[in-house]
Amino acid sequence: MSAERSTIKERAKEALKDDYLRGAVKSTTDRLRTNKLASQEALGNWEWWRERGRQIRAHVVANLDYYLSQLAENVRQNGGHIYFCETGHEAVKQVIEIAKRVKARSVVKSKSMVSEELHLNHALEQEGIEAVETDLGEYIIQLAKEGPSHIIAPSIHKNRHQVAELFAETDGKEFIPSDTQTLTAFARAKLREKFMTGEIGVTGCNFAIAETGSVCLFTNEGNGRMVTSLPKVHIAIMGMERILPTVEDLEVMMNLLPRAGTGQKLTSYVSIITGPRKSGEVDGPEEFHLLVVDNGRSEILEDEDFRQVLHCIRCGACLNVCPVYRQIGGHAYGWVYPGPIGAVITPLLNERNDQYQDLPYASSLCAACYEACPVKIPLHDLLVKLRARNVEKGRTSRWEKLSFRMYRHAFRSPKRYRVAIRLASRLQKPFLRHGFIQAQLPILNGWTGARDLRGFSGESFRDRWKTLQNVLEKDKG
Amino acid sequence: MKVSLFITCLADSMFPEVGESVVRILHRLGCKIDFPEAQTCCGQPAYNSGYLRETRDVALTLLDAFEESEYVVTPSGSCAGMIRHAYPDLFAHDPVLSSRVVRLAEKTFEFSQFLVDVLGVTDLGAELHARVTYHPSCHAMRLTGVQEQPEILLKHVKGLVYTELPNKMECCGFGGTFSVKMGDISAAMVTDKVNQVVQTQADILTGTDMGCLMNIQGRLRREGHAIEVMHLAQLLAKGMKL
Amino acid sequence: MQKSQEAAFIERISRKLGRPFPKEKPEQPVRGVPSEWMPDTFDTEQACAAFIANWTALTGKAVLLTPDELSQQLQEVIGHHQAQQVIRWDDDFLEEMNIDETVRRTGAEIRSWKEGDRRELLAYAERCQVGITSADFAIGETGTLALFAGRGKGRSVSLLPPVHIAVFPIERLVPRMTYVLTYAAKHGMSSSLNFITGPSRTGDIEGDLSIGVHGPAYVYAFIVKK
Numbered sequence: 009m010s011a012e013r014s015t016i017k018e019r020a021k022e023a024l025k026d027d028y029l030r031g032a033v034k035s036t037t038d039r040l041r042t043n044k045l046a047s048q049e050a051l052g053n054w055e056w057w058r059e060r061g062r063q064i065r066a067h068v069v070a071n072l073d074y075y076l077s078q079l080a081e082n083v084r085q086n087g088g089h090i091y092f093c094e095t096g097h098e099a100v101k102q103v104i105e106i107a108k109r110v111k112a113r114s115v116v117k118s119k120s121m122v123s124e125e126l127h128l129n130h131a132l133e134q135e136g137i138e139a140v141e142t143d144l145g146e147y148i149i150q151l152a153k154e155g156p157s158h159i160i161a162p163s164i165h166k167n168r169h170q171v172a173e174l175f176a177e178t179d180g181k182e183f184i185p186s187d188t189q190t191l192t193a194f195a196r197a198k199l200r201e202k203f204m205t206g207e208i209g210v211t212g213c214n215f216a217i218a219e220t221g222s223v224c225l226f227t228n229e230g231n232g233r234m235v236t237s238l239p240k241v242h243i244a245i246m247g248m249e250r251i252l253p254t255v256e257d258l259e260v261m262m263n264l265l266p267r268a269g270t271g272q273k274l275t276s277y278v279s280i281i282t283g284p285r286k287s288g289e290v291d292g293p294e295e296f297h298l299l300v301v302d303n304g305r306s307e308i309l310e311d312e313d314f315r316q317v318l319h320c321i322r323c324g325a326c327l328n329v330c331p332v333y334r335q336i337g338g339h340a341y342g343w344v345y346p347g348p349i350g351a352v353i354t355p356l357l358n359e360r361n362d363q364y365q366d367l368p369y370a371s372s373l374c375a376a377c378y379e380a381c382p383v384k385i386p387l388h389d390l391l392v393k394l395r396a397r398n399v400e401k402g403r404t405s406r407w408e409k410l411s412f413r414m415y416r417h418a419f420r421s422p423k424r425y426r427v428a429i430r431l432a433s434r435l436q437k438p439f440l441r442h443g444f445i446q447a448q449l450p451i452l453n454g455w456t457g458a459r460d461l462r463g464f465s466g467e468s469f470r471d472r473w474k475t476l477q478n479v480l481e482k483d484k485g
Numbered sequence: 486m487k488v489s490l491f492i493t494c495l496a497d498s499m500f501p502e503v504g505e506s507v508v509r510i511l512h513r514l515g516c517k518i519d520f521p522e523a524q525t526c527c528g529q530p531a532y533n534s535g536y537l538r539e540t541r542d543v544a545l546t547l548l549d550a551f552e553e554s555e556y557v558v559t560p561s562g563s564c565a566g567m568i569r570h571a572y573p574d575l576f577a578h579d580p581v582l583s584s585r586v587v588r589l590a591e592k593t594f595e596f597s598q599f600l601v602d603v604l605g606v607t608d609l610g611a612e613l614h615a616r617v618t619y620h621p622s623c624h625a626m627r628l629t630g631v632q633e634q635p636e637i638l639l640k641h642v643k644g645l646v647y648t649e650l651p652n653k654m655e656c657c658g659f660g661g662t663f664s665v666k667m668g669d670i671s672a673a674m675v676t677d678k679v680n681q682v683v684q685t686q687a688d689i690l691t692g693t694d695m696g697c698l699m700n701i702q703g704r705l706r707r708e709g710h711a712i713e714v715m716h717l718a719q720l721l722a723k724g725m726k727l
Numbered sequence: 728m729q730k731s732q733e734a735a736f737i738e739r740i741s742r743k744l745g746r747p748f749p750k751e752k753p754e755q756p757v758r759g760v761p762s763e764w765m766p767d768t769f770d771t772e773q774a775c776a777a778f779i780a781n782w783t784a785l786t787g788k789a790v791l792l793t794p795d796e797l798s799q800q801l802q803e804v805i806g807h808h809q810a811q812q813v814i815r816w817d818d819d820f821l822e823e824m825n826i827d828e829t830v831r832r833t834g835a836e837i838r839s840w841k842e843g844d845r846r847e848l849l850a851y852a853e854r855c856q857v858g859i860t861s862a863d864f865a866i867g868e869t870g871t872l873a874l875f876a877g878r879g880k881g882r883s884v885s886l887l888p889p890v891h892i893a894v895f896p897i898e899r900l901v902p903r904m905t906y907v908l909t910y911a912a913k914h915g916m917s918s919s920l921n922f923i924t925g926p927s928r929t930g931d932i933e934g935d936l937s938i939g940v941h942g943p944a945y946v947y948a949f950i951v952k953k
Contacts, residue, residue, distance in 0.1 A: 161930065274924045282920070
C-alpha cells in the first residue's frame with residue numbers, strides 16, 4: 009500500500025471506491041458494536057465501570073516511572089529479563105540478539121500491535137529467521153503481505169473467498185472451499201506445525217502487572233497460549249504504558265476490555281504469565297524476556313491533555329462506532345493504528361513526521377468514539393486539540409488561515425457580521441435555483457459534489473426580528 | 486419567564502423561519518422573548534478547525550450578548566454543546582471569563598430540552614397528519630444531553646405517525662468544515678443516512694440542528710427524493726398553526 | 728549496561744511527568760473492584776448453576792454428577808470422540824476419581840503429565856484426542872475455569888488436544904473472578920495462570936464465529952459432588 013506521502017483524503021477516496029471493503033467493515037463493526045451494547049448492559053451500571061477504568065489507568069500513567077521500576081524488579085525476581093527500549097530500533101535489535109543467541113530459525117507470534125510499529129517481522133526475515141503470525145486474522149494479512157486494518161479484527165477487510173484464494177495459493181492448490189470451518193481447519197493444521205517447531209514465541213501484552221511482574225494476554229483462539237507454552241523462549245513486547253498496579257486491578261479490565269472489544273463477557277482465554285517455567289514443570293518457556301518500548305510515547309506524557317491517550321487499552325470499540333472508519337476501513341489511516349484512536353495517536357507518536365498530521369481531520373467530531381471508550385478518553389476533544397496544534401505550528405494552508413482571519417474579523421462585531429451575511433447573500437444569488445445551489449462550485453466542491461447547497465435567506469432572522477416582535481406584542485394585547 | 490434567543494449564525498442567515506417558529510412557540514407558552522442583537526456565532530467553525538484564538542474572539546460576542554439573560558434558548562444542540570462543553574476549556578486560563586462562561590453554560594438550553602426539562606411541557610396541543618422520522622444530532626445527544634425530549638414532543642402531536650430512523654445514532658456526515666474538507670467521506674456518510682431516511686417512508690424528516698438537516702436535505706434533493714425536511718420547532722409550530 | 732539503560736529510561740519518564748521519581752509507593756485512589764463485590768459467604772450451588780448456564784451458552788457441556796456418574800459420562804465422551812490416546816494432569820483429585828481405570832475401560836491409552844522428556848511428552852500430547860485436567864477454581868458469573876500451571880499440571884493438556892475435559896469437585900466453585908485473583912495475589916502467582924471460558928474461537932473471517940481454531944473445540948466440565 010502506498011501510504012508514503014499520500015494524504016488521508018487521497019487514501020480515503022481510494023478506499024471509498026472499494027464497495028466490498030466498505031460492506032465487510034460495516035457488517036463486522038455492526039456486529040461488534042451490537043454485541044458490545046448488549047454485554048455492557050448485562051454488566052449493569054456501565055458508566056460506573058468506565059469511570060473505575062479511567063481512574064485506574066490515569067493513576068498508572070501519572071505514576072508510570074514508579075510502576076515501571078516496580079515491574080522491572082518483579083520480573084527479575086521471577087527469573088525473567090526485562091529490557092527498556094527507547095526506540096523501535098532498539099527493541100528490534102534486542103529481539104534479534106536473543107534469537108541469534110538461541111540459534112532460532114523460526115519465531116511464532118501472537119498478535120502484538122507494538123510489533124507492527126517496529127516492523128519486527130521484516131527485520132527478523134532480513135536475518136533469515138522465519139516470523140509466523142498465528143492469530144488467524146494476522147496470518148491472513150501476513151500471507152496477503154498487508155498490515156492490520158483493525159486493532160482486534162486485523163483482516164476485517166477480507167471476505168472468505170479472498171481468504172480461500174490466499175490459502176489455496178499458499179498451499180499450491182487450485183481450490184479450497186470458502187466456508188469458514190474449512191478455512192479455520194486449514195489454518196489450524198498449518199500453524200500447528202509451526203507451534204510445535206518454533207524456538208521463540210513472541211507475544212504482545214494487554215497488561216503487565218507491576219506488583220507481580222506478570223504479563224497478561226487476552227485471546228480467543230488459543231494461539232497466545234500456544235506460543236507461551238511450547239517454544240523454549242518467550243519474548244513479550246509491550247508499549248511502556250500498558251501497566252496495572254495489581255492483579256486485583258486486572259479484574260476491572262477483565263470486565264471492560266472483552267465487552268468493549270467484542271461484546272464477550274470474557275475472551276476464551278486470559279493468560280497471566282509470571283516468569284519462565286518453574287522447576288518441575290515440563291512445558292512453558294525456559295526463558296522469559298519482557299521488552300518495554302517507548303517509541304515516542306514519553307513525548308506524549310509531557311502534555312497533560314494528550315497524556316490521556318496513553319490510558320488506551322486497545323479494545324477497538326472506537327473503531328466500531330466511528331462513522332468515518334466504517335466508510336474507509338483501517339488502511340486509509342496509513343499507519344499501524346486506525347480509527348479515532350489512530351487519528352489521535354498516530355500524529356502524536358510520529359510527531360516529527362508531517363505526513364501523519366492530517367489524520368485528525370478525518371473525523372466529523374461526532375463523539376461516538378468518546379461514548380464508546382471503556383476508559384473515557386475524550387478522543388473528540390483530542391482531535392480538536394491536534395488540529396489546534398497544527399494551526400499553532402503553521403501546518404495549515406494559507407487559504408485556511410486567511411479564511412479564519414476573515415471570519416474572526418467579521419464575526420466578532422455584530423455590525424460587520426450583518427454586513428457579511430448580506431454580502432454573501434447577494435454574491436450567491438446568481439447561483440441559486442429554487443433557493444439551492446445545484447451546480448458544482450470549485451471552492452465548495454467537497455459539498456456540492458454530492459449535495460445541493462441551501463442558499464442564504466433573502467432576509468436574515470435579525471432583519472425580521474423587529475416585525476416579528478411587533479406582531480407578538482399585538483398578539484398579547 | 487424571560488428567555489433570550491440565541492439564533493445561531495446558520496439559522497440567522499439561512500433558516501430564519503426556524504427562529505420564528507421557536508419564538509412563536511415560546512411566546513405561546515407565555516415566555517417573554519428577547520433577541521440580543523450583539524450575538525453573532527458560537528465560534529464553532531473556527532474551533533473545529535483548531536483556530537482557538539479566533540474562536541475566543543468570536544465567542545466573546547455571546548458572553549457579552551447574553552450577560553444579563555435569565556435563560557438562553559437555541560434551536561441547535563450543537564451550538565448549545567459548544568457553549569456547554571467547549572467554552573469552559575477554552576477560557577480556563579482566565580478566571581474572570583471562566584466564571585462568566587460557567588454562568589452562560591448553566592443557563593443555555595437547546596430548544597426541545599428547554600421545553601421538556603425546564604418548562605415541563607410535553608404536549609403542545611399540536612396536530613399534524615404526517616409520517617415523521619427524527620435524526621438525533623451527535624452534538625445534541627453527546628455534548629448537550631438531548632436524549633428523549635424531541636421524541637417525547639413528537640409523540641404528543643395528534644395525528645403524527647412516528648417512525649424510528651434505523652441506526653439513528655450514527656453521524657450524518659456534516660461535521661461543519663468536515664463536510665467540505667473531507668467531502669468524499671462526508672458524502673458517503675450522508676448517502677447512508679439518506680438511504681435510512683428513505684427506508685422509513687416518512688413524509689417529513691425532523692431534527693434539532695439545521696447543520697445536519699441541511700446536509701441530509703442537500704443529499705435528498707440531489708437524489709431526487711421528495712421528503713420534506715424541517716426543524717423540530719417548525720414542525721411543532723406548524724402543528725400548532727402558529 | 729542494561730541497568731543504566733533502564734535507569735535512563737525511567738529518569739526520562741520522571742522528567743516528562745515533570746517531577747522527581749516518587750520516594751514512596753503512590754497511593755492508589757481506587758484499587759480493583761469494590762469490596763462488596765466479594766462477600767465472605769456465598770452459595771456454592773448457586774455459583775455452580777450459574778457456571779453450568781454460562782459454560783453451556785458458550786457451546787461447552789457442563790454436568791453436576793456423582794463419582795459413579797462421572798465414570799459413565801467420561802466413557803461416553805471418550806467413545807463419542809473415538810479417542811485412542813488421552814493425556815491427563817498428574818493430579819490428586821483425578822487419581823482419587825480413578826480416571827485412568829475409567830479411560831482404559833474404553834480401550835484408549837492414557838498417560839499422565841509427569842516430568843520426563845519434554846519433547847516426547849509434548850509430541851504425545853499433540854497426538855491425543857482428549858486432554859483431562861482438574862480446575863483450581865470455576866467461576867459462576869462468567870463460566871470460566873481457572874488453571875494454575877505447576878508440577879504435573881501441564882499447560883498443554885488443556886490446549887493441544889481438540890477435546891478438553893475438566894473434572895473438579897463442586898467445592899472449587901466461586902461466584903466471581905474476584906475470589907481467584909485475590910487468592911492468586913495472596914498465595915503468589917504460578918508461572919502461568921489460565922482462565923478458560925469456553926472453546927477456542929475466532930471471528931476473524933467475516934466476523935463469522937468459528938470454533939476450535941488453535942485450542943480445543945469441545946470443552947466439558949464435569950463437576951463432582953460426592
